[in-house]
Amino acid sequence: MKNMITFIGILYMGSLFTAFSQTPRALFDSALKANPALEALRQEYQVALEQVPQVSQLPQPQVGVGAFLSPIETRVGAQRGRLSASQRFPWFGTLEANKTLALSKAKVSQGQIAAHELEIYYQIQTAYFNLYELEASRSLTQENITLLTALKRIAESRVESGKTTLAEVLQIDLALQEYRQELNILTLKRRKPLAVINQLLYRPLETEVSLASDLPFADLPILEDTLPTTIHPELRIFSQKQAVAKRSLVVNTQAGKPTLGIGMDYILIDPRSDASPVNNGRDALQIQAQISVPIFREKYRAKQREEQLKIKALESQKAQVQSLFDSRMEQARVDHESARLKYEHYIQQIELTQSAIEILQIDYSNQGKGFDELLRLERDLLSYELKLVEAVVESHKARAEIHTYQGIIR
Numbered sequence: 001m002k003n004m005i006t007f008i009g010i011l012y013m014g015s016l017f018t019a020f021s022q023t024p025r026a027l028f029d030s031a032l033k034a035n036p037a038l039e040a041l042r043q044e045y046q047v048a049l050e051q052v053p054q055v056s057q058l059p060q061p062q063v064g065v066g067a068f069l070s071p072i073e074t075r076v077g078a079q080r081g082r083l084s085a086s087q088r089f090p091w092f093g094t095l096e097a098n099k100t101l102a103l104s105k106a107k108v109s110q111g112q113i114a115a116h117e118l119e120i121y122y123q124i125q126t127a128y129f130n131l132y133e134l135e136a137s138r139s140l141t142q143e144n145i146t147l148l149t150a151l152k153r154i155a156e157s158r159v160e161s162g163k164t165t166l167a168e169v170l171q172i173d174l175a176l177q178e179y180r181q182e183l184n185i186l187t188l189k190r191r192k193p194l195a196v197i198n199q200l201l202y203r204p205l206e207t208e209v210s211l212a213s214d215l216p217f218a219d220l221p222i223l224e225d226t227l228p229t230t231i232h233p234e235l236r237i238f239s240q241k242q243a244v245a246k247r248s249l250v251v252n253t254q255a256g257k258p259t260l261g262i263g264m265d266y267i268l269i270d271p272r273s274d275a276s277p278v279n280n281g282r283d284a285l286q287i288q289a290q291i292s293v294p295i296f297r298e299k300y301r302a303k304q305r306e307e308q309l310k311i312k313a314l315e316s317q318k319a320q321v322q323s324l325f326d327s328r329m330e331q332a333r334v335d336h337e338s339a340r341l342k343y344e345h346y347i348q349q350i351e352l353t354q355s356a357i358e359i360l361q362i363d364y365s366n367q368g369k370g371f372d373e374l375l376r377l378e379r380d381l382l383s384y385e386l387k388l389v390e391a392v393v394e395s396h397k398a399r400a401e402i403h404t405y406q407g408i409i410r
Contacts, residue, residue: 086263
């Protein structure tokens with residue numbers, strides 16, 4: 001029974017899991033390569049980047065050719081055909097403004113990738129710690145079954161020697177039956193966090209995960225409590241969307257300015273045969289300049305009001321999310337401190353219970369006394385050990401939540 005608490009041992013779990021383990025960060029690195037949702041977001045980002053050359057080019061030049069079905073007679077000959085070419089130019093700075101706007105929109109897509117990566121990491125950590133708790137609980141329950149089985153053999157030998165009754169053996173059988181049923185339930189439950197991890201890694205749901213060989217209580221360094229939450233990708237996305245709206249204002253201003261154009265017409269002229277005027281049959285070249293002035297301006301004013309309202313709305317949304325993150329981080333800190341108090345309490349309870357069990361073991365082996373109390377304390381000891389594991393896991397979950405709202409991946 002003494003092996004039950006080499007336990008300050010349970011927080012290290014040295015004998016519980018395989019030597020070759022995977023950390024949440026290692027699983028996350030695998031998810032970065034395999035997760036289809038992330039890959040879809042990366043493709044959307046590339047799509048957004050492809051918008052840049054589409055909006056930063058000049059309009060296509062126009063070239064035309066024409067023929068006069070009925071030639072127009074001029075002093076130097078008849079006009080037979082016309083070649084024309086023209087090019088329109090947006091107002092100075094318009095193309096650069098369009099390019100900057102497209103790049104700003106691409107940054108929003110890039111921010112969505114970072115936000116989704118952070119969410120995936122949090123989901124992996126949560127599932128990983130849940131799986132760890134279930135594995136630790138299974139191991140402790142199995143160990144308790146082994147110890148009760150040994151106690152049952154002692155009780156059976158005492159029954160055979162007439163020193164006790166069969167009732168003690170039956171009580172142990174009832175406890176063993178309860179623990180075996182709990183072991184079956186824990187084995188079934190572990191499939192849930194395992195499925196979450198494997199789904200995020202896009203691999204068969206039954207693929208096993210090698211857990212860490214130890215999981216000490218997760219501390220929160222003081223410096224981490226002061227980190228700003230403004231680095232969270234979701235908050236950056238609000239800022240990036242505001243930047244898009246501001247760039248849209250610039251593009252709208254440019255769109256309300258004149259558009260310039262230049263062109264030329266080359267006219268083919270046949271020489272006259274009935275006379276020889278100066279420049280007879282000489283082709284003509286006409287140069288053109290154009291300007292398009294936006295006169296109807298209400299749509300530009302409406303667009304300006306639209307983007308200004310967007311900026312204000314995004315600022316309000318950002319403040320609301322910031323407040324929510326601050327609140328949830330404070331709740332996570334409370335959960336972490338609660339886990340610490342429980343952790344320290346259960347360490348003490350385990351030590352005291354183990355000492356009492358060792359005394360009762362000697363009394364029961366030598367004199368057959370204290371069986372009911374021994375059995376009760378064995379149950380209490382397992383309960384404290386399971387709660388200690390739960391407190392350790394709670395500390396890691398709380399730290400993972402705080403890091404998530406701070407936008408930290410580590």
